Amino acid sequence: MTRRMKITLGAIAAVALSTAAIASEASPDAVEFTDDGVAVSLTGVAGDPAAGAEAFKSRKLGNCLACHANTDMSKELFHGDVGPSLDGVASRWEEPMLRAIVVNSKAVFTDETVMPGFYSLNVGQHVAKDFVGKTILTAQQVEDVVAYLGTLKE
Amino acid sequence: MKRLLIAGVVMAAAFAGSGPVWADPVDDTLEIDGTPIITRAKAPEGHPFDEVYSGWLFREAETRDAERDSIENPGMIAVEDGEVLWNKVEGTAGKSCASCHGDAAESMKGIGASFPKWDADSNKPINVELQINKCRTEQMGAEPLAFNKGGQQELTSYIKHQSLGMPVQIDLTQGDMQAWWEKGKDLYYTRTGQLNLACASCHEVAMGKYIRADHLSQGQVNGFPTYRLKSGLTSLHQRFRGCIRDTRAEQPKAFSDELMALETYVTWRGTGLSVETPSVRQ
Numbered sequence: 244m245t246r247r248m249k250i251t252l253g254a255i256a257a258v259a260l261s262t263a264a265i266a267s268e269a270s271p272d273a274v275e276f277t278d279d280g281v282a283v284s285l286t287g288v289a290g291d292p293a294a295g296a297e298a299f300k301s302r303k304l305g306n307c308l309a310c311h312a313n314t315d316m317s318k319e320l321f322h323g324d325v326g327p328s329l330d331g332v333a334s335r336w337e338e339p340m341l342r343a344i345v346v347n348s349k350a351v352f353t354d355e356t357v358m359p360g361f362y363s364l365n366v367g368q369h370v371a372k373d374f375v376g377k378t379i380l381t382a383q384q385v386e387d388v389v390a391y392l393g394t395l396k397e
Numbered sequence: 398m399k400r401l402l403i404a405g406v407v408m409a410a411a412f413a414g415s416g417p418v419w420a421d422p423v424d425d426t427l428e429i430d431g432t433p434i435i436t437r438a439k440a441p442e443g444h445p446f447d448e449v450y451s452g453w454l455f456r457e458a459e460t461r462d463a464e465r466d467s468i469e470n471p472g473m474i475a476v477e478d479g480e481v482l483w484n485k486v487e488g489t490a491g492k493s494c495a496s497c498h499g500d501a502a503e504s505m506k507g508i509g510a511s512f513p514k515w516d517a518d519s520n521k522p523i524n525v526e527l528q529i530n531k532c533r534t535e536q537m538g539a540e541p542l543a544f545n546k547g548g549q550q551e552l553t554s555y556i557k558h559q560s561l562g563m564p565v566q567i568d569l570t571q572g573d574m575q576a577w578w579e580k581g582k583d584l585y586y587t588r589t590g591q592l593n594l595a596c597a598s599c600h601e602v603a604m605g606k607y608i609r610a611d612h613l614s615q616g617q618v619n620g621f622p623t624y625r626l627k628s629g630l631t632s633l634h635q636r637f638r639g640c641i642r643d644t645r646a647e648q649p650k651a652f653s654d655e656l657m658a659l660e661t662y663v664t665w666r667g668t669g670l671s672v673e674t675p676s677v678r679q
Binding site: 308309310320321322323324325355357359360365366367368369370371372373374377379 | 587588589590591592593594595598599602603606607608609610613642644645646647
């Protein structure tokens with residue numbers, strides 16, 4: 244199968260599944276954390292690493308490079324170092340833990356953790372009206388980012 | 398060979414894409430037209446840091462050089478404009494600032510290093526912008542200047558510039574200044590917005606690190622109004638509001654109780670640093 248066909252079939256599958264996916268999407272308050280992280284996909288739809296890479300890069304979405312260096316994106320200028328480098332991150336954490344950290348790192352580490360919760364409504368005071376009740380990423384964008392992080396192996 | 402390879406990878410990681418590798422404040426000294434500027438000072442008692450650093454130490458060499466030379470400093474235009482306003486008669490009393498205060502080089506010396514101060518009339522701290530408005534309404538019979546309008550930033554820059562080089566030292570013993578300091582401290586550590594960040598998240602916990610291309614300083618205010626190379630002359634409350642907006646929170650109003658408390662607390666956090674107004678930042 245060519246790469247293009249795969250993508251097309253994947254897109255068709257995603258469209259076909261979308262109704263079911265919305266029905267089974269976990270709301271931010273219902274995400275279940277265990278010692279291993281968040282084991283269950285937030286949407287039931289496999290994450291797309293390419294879309295995840297875009298969300299990772301985009302300043303309007305994940306903006307992950309603001310705080311994390313990532314050699315896989317060395318063409319992008321200016322990687323931050325507020326958080327650890329994500330090189331080989333998938334060799335350090337299993338998928339459930341990567342998902343948990345993206346969803347709400349404060350639930351994994353401590354309340355003092357600087358990293359925002361990307362699928363959490365446990366947020367700061369006086370949220371601007373355009374963002375009230377909204378998460379930084381959608382459930383599927385979280386799955387996509389987690390799928391992309393899964394490719395960052397040592 | 399293996400060691401060489403690893404060194405190569407480290408170098409590549411350092412230069413390809415990543416921010417500069419020198420993350421600490423630079424080892425450099427600042428003198429502006431012969432006036433020595435204190436950019437490092439021992440922190441006051443009760444401060445989270447041992448030493449306070451001017452934001453100047455966190456900027457690139459070209460930016461630092463622009464502040465070193467008052468001809469190069471684009472913020473000095475605001476100071477010159479402010480001098481014109483100082484001498485401009487306005488209001489029903491037919492007075493200018495100079496009518497009562499004379500030569501600003503004498504009368505305003507130290508003002509920029511000691512504000513905010515306690516204002517018994519309003520029972521609140523007062524900053525330079527609000528003191529200008531108080532003079533305008535009570536002495537000059539003129540309208541108060543709206544936030545960032547009517548030359549407010551320029552006049553503030555001119556007045557604060559008269560204290561260039563003087564170490565910041567505010568008096569917390571007057572009135573209820575200590576209570577406002579406490580309130581400002583609470584706000585400094587309060588996370589806001591969808592991004593759930595406090596002032597301290599960037600300027601205390603991550604000080605010295607890079608957020609994308611921006612080297613995080615201690616967030617000192619001794620250079621305000623500042624000239625930002627990307628956005629021009631910027632007042633302190635404008636910067637506070639911009640930072641808070643970037644956490645995706647509603648912005649408090651300029652000169653609101655919240656931001657006056659924050660100004661009081663953050664000014665104290667820079668105790669001992671020289672007034673740099675107008676500083677140059679990125």
